[in-house]
Amino acid sequence: MNFTRRLAMGLALGLASLTATTAVAQEALRVGSYPANPPWQNQTAEGTFEGFEVDIVNEIGKRLNRPVEISPYDFRALFVATSSGRADMVISSLTITDERLAEQSFTQPYVSGALGIGMPAGAGYDGLDDLNGKTIGAIATSFGEAYLKEREAEIGYAELRGYDTLANMLTDLQNGRIDAVINDEVGIRYAFSQQMTGMEVGATIETGELFAIMMPKDSPILEEVNQAISDMKADGTMAQLYEKWFGVAPAADSVTVTPGPVPTSAQG
Numbered sequence: 603m604n605f606t607r608r609l610a611m612g613l614a615l616g617l618a619s620l621t622a623t624t625a626v627a628q629e630a631l632r633v634g635s636y637p638a639n640p641p642w643q644n645q646t647a648e649g650t651f652e653g654f655e656v657d658i659v660n661e662i663g664k665r666l667n668r669p670v671e672i673s674p675y676d677f678r679a680l681f682v683a684t685s686s687g688r689a690d691m692v693i694s695s696l697t698i699t700d701e702r703l704a705e706q707s708f709t710q711p712y713v714s715g716a717l718g719i720g721m722p723a724g725a726g727y728d729g730l731d732d733l734n735g736k737t738i739g740a741i742a743t744s745f746g747e748a749y750l751k752e753r754e755a756e757i758g759y760a761e762l763r764g765y766d767t768l769a770n771m772l773t774d775l776q777n778g779r780i781d782a783v784i785n786d787e788v789g790i791r792y793a794f795s796q797q798m799t800g801m802e803v804g805a806t807i808e809t810g811e812l813f814a815i816m817m818p819k820d821s822p823i824l825e826e827v828n829q830a831i832s833d834m835k836a837d838g839t840m841a842q843l844y845e846k847w848f849g850v851a852p853a854a855d856s857v858t859v860t861p862g863p864v865p866t867s868a869q870g
Contacts, residue, residue, distance in 0.1 A: 711812035718787030
C-alpha cells in the first residue's frame with residue numbers, strides 16, 4: 603500500500619471516528635417527568651415543561667453536550683420507564699429509599715424534603731394524631747403513601763386512598779370526598795397558592811427524605827450526571843435555580859449546595 607493510499611485511509615478512519623463521537627455526544631437524554639407537580643415540574647398547555655427539576659436536567663444536558671427530550675409519565679410509570687430503559691432519567695421530587703435503590707440508581711440529592719398535611723382551612727389537623735378516623739389521600743407508590751402505610755396502626759386513619767395524579771387527589775379534597783392529603787409539602791403549598799382557595803397546610807412532617815434524579819440501575823452515565831450536579835452546586839447554579847423556583851435561598855449547609863457522591867443508601 604503506497605503512502606498516498608495509507609494517508610487517505612487514515613483520514614477516512616479518523617473522520618468516521620470523529621463522526622461517531624459527535625453522534626454519541628449529541629444523542630438526546632430521554633427524561634421522564636410527572637407532568638403536574640409544580641414547582642418541581644409542570645407541562646404547559648403548549649406541551650413544554652418548566653420547573654425546578656426541569657431546569658436541572660436541561661442544565662445537565664448542556665454540560666454533557668446532549669439535547670434533552672422530556673416526556674410525560676404517570677407517577678407509577680416513571681419507575682417502569684427507567685427499569686425498562688425507556689428513559690435515561692426521571693424527575694418528580696423523587697425520594698431516595700433503600701427499596702428503590704435495590705432496583706434503580708439515584709444521583710446525589712439536591713433537596714431535603716418534608717411532607718405536609720393538606721386540609722380544608724380550619725380543619726385543625728396539627729399532626730398525624732389528628733388524622734385518626736379520617737380518610738386520607740396520597741399519590742400511589744409515593745414516599746408519602748409508604749410513610750402512611752408504615753404508620754397505619756399508630757395513626758388509626760379510617761382509609762388511605764391512592765391517586766394517580768395530584769390534580770385528582772386535590773379535587774377530591776376540595777369536594778369533601780377525603781378529609782386530608784399527605785404529599786410533598788412544597789408541592790401542595792404551591793398548588794393551594796396557585797389553584798385552590800379554602801385549603802391550607804396544617805402541619806409539616808419532617809421525614810429526612812432526600813430528593814434526587816432516578817436513573818436505570820448502574821446507568822453508564824450515572825457518574826457523569828452526578829458530577830454535573832456537583833459542578834452545579836459548586837459554581838452556584840443549583841442555588842440560583844432553587845431561589846428562582848422556591849423564592850428563598852437554600853441554607854448554606856444544605857444538600858442543595860453541598861456536592862456529594864452517588865448514594866448507596868437512603869441516607870445518601
